[in-house]
Amino acid sequence: MTMRILMFGWEFPPHISGGLGTACYGITTALLKQGVQITFVVPRLYGDEDAATFRLVSASGTFIDLSEPGFQKWKERLEYIEAQSALAPYSTDQATTITSGVSGLHEEAISAFSHKFQLSGKYDEHLLEEVQKYALIGAKIAAEYDHDIIHAHDWLTYQAGLAAREVSGKPLIIHVHATEYDRSGENVNVPVFEIEEEGMTQADHIIAVSEYTRQIIINKYGIPAEKVSVVHNGILPKPFHLKQSKPVKDKIVTFMGRITYQKGPEYFIEAANKVLKMVPNVRFVMAGSGDMMHRMVLRAAQLKISSRFHFTGFLKGDEVDRMYGMSDVFVMPSVSEPFGIAPLEAMQADVPVIISKQSGVSEVLDNAIKVDFWDVDALADAIAAVLQYKGLAQAFRQNGTDDIRKLNWDNTGIKIKNIYESTTKQLV
Amino acid sequence: MKAICLYFQVHQPFRLKTYRFFDIGKDDNYFDNHSNAGIIRKIAEKCYLPANKILMDIIRAYPGRFKVAFSISGTALDQFELYAPEVLKSFRELVATGHVELLAETYSHSLASLVSGDEFKKQVKRHIKRIRQLFGVTPTTFRNTELIYSDKIARKVAMMGFEAMLTEGTEKILGPQSPNHIYKSQAAPNLKLLLKNYRLSDDIAFRFSDQSWQQWPLTSQKFIKWLNELPEEQQIVNLFMDYETFGEHQWAANGIFDFLTSLSLELLTSSPFTFVTPTEAIRQLDVRNSLSASNPISWADEARDLSAWLGNELQHDAFDSLYKLKKKVKKCTDKKILNDWKYLQTSDHFYYMCTKDMADGEVHKYFTPYSSPYLAFINYMNVLSDFEIRVTQHLRALRRQREQQLIKKLINDEREAILQPVMADLIVERKIKARK
Known part of the structure; x- marks a missing residue:
């Protein structure tokens, strides 16, 4: 019998703000290949998503009769959240740029008892409110669409998953792509942490994107080890045919990603400063934007390296490829990175990578230099070495392809399907 | 005699276009021609042309009695030429009356006065050359970018042969003394200083339309009353401001042009004040004292120092x-x-x-x-x-070109060195033959 999955996500290509949408796309297509049937729910559809072979459902516009007893609990929560002050737990990225043109949240009263919700799918101050509304709609959708398993991606959708399970009684698997510890370090955003904790505790099974993340789930959220499996993400083969013509003769060292605490941009700058003192003809590029950008611009100026340290602002799709194409070294100094797809993309573009040990991707990459994110000296040494010793860069380029080949989404799909099967068996 | 000196700064930068990291090495056009043209034309219509017309009318009505001074940066002149030639024409007409003094500055309204070497001097020379070419006059008074001034700069300016310089009348260099006198630089005693009366100047430039200001609305009668209340021994009031005050920073709808007109006319007809240009002022009035500025001052911001540009x-x-x-x-x-x-x-x-x-x-x-x-x-x-x-x-x-030229020359020299003795021999041979 074909397994039917009700999947809750927050974003789907092309409307993505980071790795989550890309990962959901990879997982969904891989599972379809395994003969699994998927109904994928996102807060809002734009109409240009690629959903030829599965059902993509928008949560916006779903009618909800709030008088039904099953919805009461979620309704109460919704009101509770609405009363809270504005929070911005995930708003440090660029979702707004991608989804520009989408107006804010609208709630439109249809009748005294029936509400039609509009979800924007944006990461803004109404996020917690949206998460709750999404949960309410999750329950409704669970009642409408037949399924065997509920699969919820990241904290934004855990509530929807739980609500769906309450309605259908089917097992809930939550998929942890990131935790509040990655995003905020020890200064966690408490409401977000609580949603994560509840989701993890209540779920029938948990999929972590790396062993690194699995350990956080076990140690920080107190989840029993046997309930958490690791399934690494894959990467879609993407040939980079043309090496970009570089506008400058200098070597280029690139940081690409959100400029936030989690990504460790300050370690990149400090290392750049050290490298610039030793190695001539090199430029550093910090590509992306985020809440730490201004501090980083100022820091580069303080160090008086701005004529060699450049900022690009947020990069759009083809610009990302151009940036990879121009790079001689790619650095991901993340403080805490559950997986980290960017270094894989860099390797596909034949760029040698240096990554922090505090990343999930370091578990699956052999042909990369790994340093502790805080070890600026080691990072600077690594950058200088790759820049100056041609053999090193060449070896990484040649052997990196092996690493990439192993990381295909098919493996991911097979592993997830196995987890579906064992979870349903457990419950029977 | 009580003198009033009006000086207006006319400056427009070449604003940069959005220049991205990816453009580096590929695009050598840095300036936003479209928006620069738009801004120049807008300000020309709102400020330069109507304000120039008012000044022209008053100069014609009171020949030899109404005078103003301008500094027009090279980047402003270049943009007038490109985008609003009628503005250039109207400034030329004003200068041609002989009652408008033009001041010298750095060509691009730069901070070169703070940099060592001869960059500063070069830029000032370039500006003077441009002024001479466009207006047929040679400035003798200097006005540094945004009235930036220090002892060090004073020495450089005096070395270039200027008689006078304008700067901010801040307490930082004046102490308890009034800005309403002619001073000289302690570091360069031949350089006379005209100091901006910043309270009265800013009443017009910054506060004119400010409804929360106690003195709002500002009328010419009120302003002249303040001028008349100044102590008898104070000789000159220097009103220095951006020319864009008229019509651009302060809007025509708020009455700034009427104020300019009525203030000028009333000063001319019913006040003890005489209009002077900076050069006339330093020639006619006595030097009060010498001033020192070990740290640079300017007319910008509350701090009146360099912090607006290098803060x-x-x-x-x-x-x-x-x-x-x-x-x-x-x-x-x-x-x-x-x-x-x-x-x-x-x-x-x-x-x-x-x-x-x-x-x-x-x-x-x-x-x-x-x-x-x-x-x-x-x-x-x-x-x-x-x-x-x-x-x-x-x-x-350039280096490659020079090298190639050098090589060519060497080859030529070589060739000649070999040829010449041979040629000489041949000539001698022929001469001998001819004799035979």
Whole structure:
């Protein structure tokens, strides 16, 4: 019998703000290949998503009769959240740029008892409110669409998953792509942490994107080890045919990603400063934007390296490829990175990578230099070495392809399907 | 005698276009021609043309009695020529009356006075040349960018032969003394100083339309009453301001043009004040005292120092990165490179990188085309990176060219060295033959 999955996500290509949408796309297509049937729910559809072979459902516009007893609990929560002050737990990225043109949240009263919700799918101050509304709609959708398993991606959708399970009684698997510890370090955003904790505790099974993340789930959220499996993400083969013509003769060292605490941009700058003192003809590029950008611009100026340290602002799709194409070294100094797809993309573009040990991707990459994110000296040494010793860069380029080949989404799909099967068996 | 000296600063920068990291090495056009043209034309209509007309009318009505002084930056002149030639024409007509004095400054309204070497002098010379070419007059009074002044600068300016210089009448150099006298520089005693009366000047330039100001609305009668209340022994009131005050910073609808007209006319007809140009002022009035400024002052912001342009690390880094190229650019011969070098030095680029908030921040925000000082910085540094690459490439090409010429010359010399004895022999041979 074909397994039917009700999947809750927050974003789907092309409307993505980071790795989550890309990962959901990879997982969904891989599972379809395994003969699994998927109904994928996102807060809002734009109409240009690629959903030829599965059902993509928008949560916006779903009618909800709030008088039904099953919805009461979620309704109460919704009101509770609405009363809270504005929070911005995930708003440090660029979702707004991608989804520009989408107006804010609208709630439109249809009748005294029936509400039609509009979800924007944006990461803004109404996020917690949206998460709750999404949960309410999750329950409704669970009642409408037949399924065997509920699969919820990241904290934004855990509530929807739980609500769906309450309605259908089917097992809930939550998929942890990131935790509040990655995003905020020890200064966690408490409401977000609580949603994560509840989701993890209540779920029938948990999929972590790396062993690194699995350990956080076990140690920080107190989840029993046997309930958490690791399934690494894959990467879609993407040939980079043309090496970009570089506008400058200098070597280029690139940081690409959100400029936030989690990504460790300050370690990149400090290392750049050290490298610039030793190695001539090199430029550093910090590509992306985020809440730490201004501090980083100022820091580069303080160090008086701005004529060699450049900022690009947020990069759009083809610009990302151009940036990879121009790079001689790619650095991901993340403080805490559950997986980290960017270094894989860099390797596909034949760029040698240096990554922090505090990343999930370091578990699956052999042909990369790994340093502790805080070890600026080691990072600077690594950058200088790759820049100056041609053999090193060449070896990484040649052997990196092996690493990439192993990381295909098919493996991911097979592993997830196995987890579906064992979870349903457990419950029977 | 009680004198009043009106001086207006006319300046427009060549604003940069959005220049991205990916443009480095690929695009050598840095300036936003479209928006610069638009801004110049807008200000021409709102300010320069109507204000010039008012001044012209009064000069004609009171020949030899109404006078003003202007400094017009080279970057403003260049843009008038490009985008609003009628403005240039109207300034020429004003200067042709003989009652409008033009002051000298750095061509691109730059901060070069703070940099060592002869860059400052070169830029001033270039400005004077341009003024002479366009207006047929040679300035003798100096007005540094945004009235920036220090002992060190005073020495440089005196060395160039200027008789007088304008600066801010701040307590920082005056102490308890009044700005309403002629002073001289302690560091360069031949250089006389005219000091801006910043309270009265800013009443017009900044507060004219401010409804929360106690003195609002400002009328010419009220202003003249304040002038008349000044102590008897004070000789001169220097009203120095941006020319864009008229119609651009203060709107016509708020009555700024009427104020300019009525203030001028009433001063001419019913007050003890006489209008003077800066040069007339220093020739006719006695020097009160000498002043010293060990640290640079300016007319900008509450701090009246350099902090508007060189107050944070962004600005310092950008400034140092720019002037690090000074020596290299000196060797360049490419016209476009030299022109870009001029325009990139305009002080406004640094002003946009100011991170001050509060009242000063509001003023900065008014002028900046960027949504944040960080973006201003990033954009400028991207442009500068490209500029540096171009300079390096150009110098390399020049070097190659010189080498080739040298080689050619060597080959020629060599050839001649070999040929000449042979030729000489042949000539001798022929002569001998001929004799035979």
